[in-house]
Amino acid sequence: MADLALRHKRMGAAIETAVLEQLRSGRYVGGPTVEEAQRQLAKHFGWGFGVGVNSGTDALIYALLALDLPPGSEVIVPAVTFFATAGAVLRAGLVPVVADVRSDLPLLDPRRLPIRAATRAVIAVHLYGEECPLPGIDLPVVDDSAQCAGADPQPRTGQIAAVSFYPTKTLGAAGDGGMVFTDQAAVAERLRRLSHHGMSTPYLHDRVGSQVGANSRLDALQAAVLLAQLPDLPARVTARRRHAQIYDVELPCWVRRLPRSPGHPVHQYVVRVPSRDRLREKLAEAGIETAIYYPIPLSRQPALTGLPHAETPCADAFCAESLAVPVHEGLTGQELERVVATFRSFSL
Numbered sequence: 308m309a310d311l312a313l314r315h316k317r318m319g320a321a322i323e324t325a326v327l328e329q330l331r332s333g334r335y336v337g338g339p340t341v342e343e344a345q346r347q348l349a350k351h352f353g354w355g356f357g358v359g360v361n362s363g364t365d366a367l368i369y370a371l372l373a374l375d376l377p378p379g380s381e382v383i384v385p386a387v388t389f390f391a392t393a394g395a396v397l398r399a400g401l402v403p404v405v406a407d408v409r410s411d412l413p414l415l416d417p418r419r420l421p422i423r424a425a426t427r428a429v430i431a432v433h434l435y436g437e438e439c440p441l442p443g444i445d446l447p448v449v450d451d452s453a454q455c456a457g458a459d460p461q462p463r464t465g466q467i468a469a470v471s472f473y474p475t476k477t478l479g480a481a482g483d484g485g486m487v488f489t490d491q492a493a494v495a496e497r498l499r500r501l502s503h504h505g506m507s508t509p510y511l512h513d514r515v516g517s518q519v520g521a522n523s524r525l526d527a528l529q530a531a532v533l534l535a536q537l538p539d540l541p542a543r544v545t546a547r548r549r550h551a552q553i554y555d556v557e558l559p560c561w562v563r564r565l566p567r568s569p570g571h572p573v574h575q576y577v578v579r580v581p582s583r584d585r586l587r588e589k590l591a592e593a594g595i596e597t598a599i600y601y602p603i604p605l606s607r608q609p610a611l612t613g614l615p616h617a618e619t620p621c622a623d624a625f626c627a628e629s630l631a632v633p634v635h636e637g638l639t640g641q642e643l644e645r646v647v648a649t650f651r652s653f654s655l
């Protein structure tokens with residue numbers, strides 16, 4: 308599903324030079340490389356300011372803390388997403404309320420949001436890089452843009468966005484990393500203070516709104532890795548789009564494709580298929596790795612038991628039938644052909 312060693316081999320010299328320079332500089336936390344990464348990544352993701360944090364999960368937590376919602380406020384999350392979307396809500400002292408997804412795409416359905424008296428925000432997850440529009444919504448929205456690197460235009464529904472640079476992302480660090488984006492200088496400043504122990508001047512620790520700060524930073528080595536990789540991002544997305552187009556045309560007609568908008572970055576290529584688990588075994592026998600994003604909807608996650616949630620029939624159906632096939636930029640023509648041929652030889 309990803310070949311990070313191959314990616315490194317293609318990019319090796321640029322990344323190794325950047326990391327060595329950073330090591331030799333003696334600046335490992337903060338400093339000019341982190342600032343440059345925040346500037347360039349904010350530009351790439353289409354926002355005014357970026358604040359680097361430890362991971363995409365932390366980016367969600369700090370985005371929520373910056374909203375400074377009253378404790379116990381409810382935040383709507385989609386049933387189909389990585390657990391971090393809901394986990395971050397709980398870690399921020401808030402209550403995730405899981406909503407069902409659309410029948411055509413695993414995205415929040417704006418007509419069926421479980422808005423209740425305690426609802427204070429929504430997390431719009433742009434899953435696989437497909438924008439989750441929420442027209443007419445009158446609540447703060449956090450964009451979970453963890454899977455959106457390379458989208459053009461960037462999906463954007465809210466006022467603040469969280470991005471992950473987990474290594475398997477199309478733009479990935481060599482370890483954990485994340486960033487929060489905003490257009491407001493004052494919000495960026497809140498985020499900076501929240502992620503630096505609420506420090507306003509050295510060793511003076513204030514609350515940020517009602518929140519206590521902690522430590523979450525994108526370290527300078529990861530910032531150097533990201534800056535070195537950024538020029539390669541358009542080529543990665545172009546290759547992924549080309550691979551997706553081949554699958555669109557070549558996979559058999561019983562494979563249900565997901566609609567994709569023109570600027571989609573193809574973080575994943577996901578289809579819906581009958582007999583999914585049997586097909587997956589057949590692909591594995593042919594040496595083809597696949598994945599399920601995500602096999603269990605949030606409405607059925609043990610960590611969220613007892614919390615309010617909507618019925619999630621569309622999410623249940625999606626999780627039972629969806630399959631992600633390899634689409635990364637390192638695939639060869641022969642590998643793509645093998646995927647297509649294995650699908651074609653499968654009897655339903």
Ligand SMILES: Cc1ncc(COP(=O)(O)O)c(C=O)c1O
Nearest residue numbers: 362363364389391453471472473
């Ligand atoms: C949709 C979504 N949200 C949040 C995250 C969390 O990011 P991280 O793994 O960097 O903490 C991920 C990462 O996989 C993700 O895919």
